[in-house]
Amino acid sequence: MIRKITRFFLKLALLFFGLSIFSVLVFRFVPVPYTPLMFIRLYEQVKDGKPMTLQHKWVPLDDINVNLQKAVIASEDGHFLTHNGFDFKAIEKAMKNNEKGKKIKGGSTISQQTAKNVFLWPGRSYIRKGFEAYFTVLIEFLWPKERILEVYLNSIEMGDGVYGAQAAAKHWYNKDAKSLTANQAAGIAVILPSPRRYKANNSGPYIAKRKNTITRYVNNFGPLDFNKKGANKTENKKK
Secondary structure: OOOHHHHHHHHHHHHHHHHHHHHHHHHHHHHOOHHHHHHHHHHHHHOOOOOOHHHHHHOOHOOOOOHHHHHHHHHHHOOOOOOOOOOHHHHHHHHHHHHHOOOOOOOOOHHHHHHHHHOOOOOOHHHHHHHHHHHHHHHHOOOOHHHHHHHHHHHHHEEOOOOOHHHHHHHOOOOHHHHOOOHHHHHHHHHHOOOOOOOOOOHHHHHHHHHHHHHHHHOOOOOOOOOOOOOOOOOOOOO
């Protein structure tokens, strides 16, 4: 009996690993059409009696202005180009702040956020965080940095029912993602922690101040170089 149970769980584990690796390999080349969060938000809209809204259009990274690429790195993950999926200093700092009762700030990298958004569900349980770490390792190993950023910028929530750079650019500024200015890109990047609460094109003093800070980082960032390890480091203002 014990052997049967052991074999069953072994087969289940092998199936999970096989399917997860296969899905990561597929999405290295194929656009991600939908994410679990998109369906969760649609369900919440129906539950709350609101009209279902989902704005999303995949575009290649070359059609996303480099201003937005730099803005999300400066805002969300200043060491994105140099780490291997995890920023342990940022995680340690976030844990210390949370222990002191300060405002909770995340230590998640762009790679971790991509893994969570594409393959998992929202939540704070240790089980989900474990899966997040597993998928983060997979995408860092199987995807180049350009692909991680491309998937991130096409999948992340950027407004209420708005997902991805192209939809966000249209929603907030009525233009294509490739035409975003540094200030507009900063406006989108700064609302990412709470995209349904804040507005990229019209926010209060706190968001306006953060937007100006990120705009300065974008203008001083220098050329993006995905091929040189250690290039383009910038302070992560989020942490």
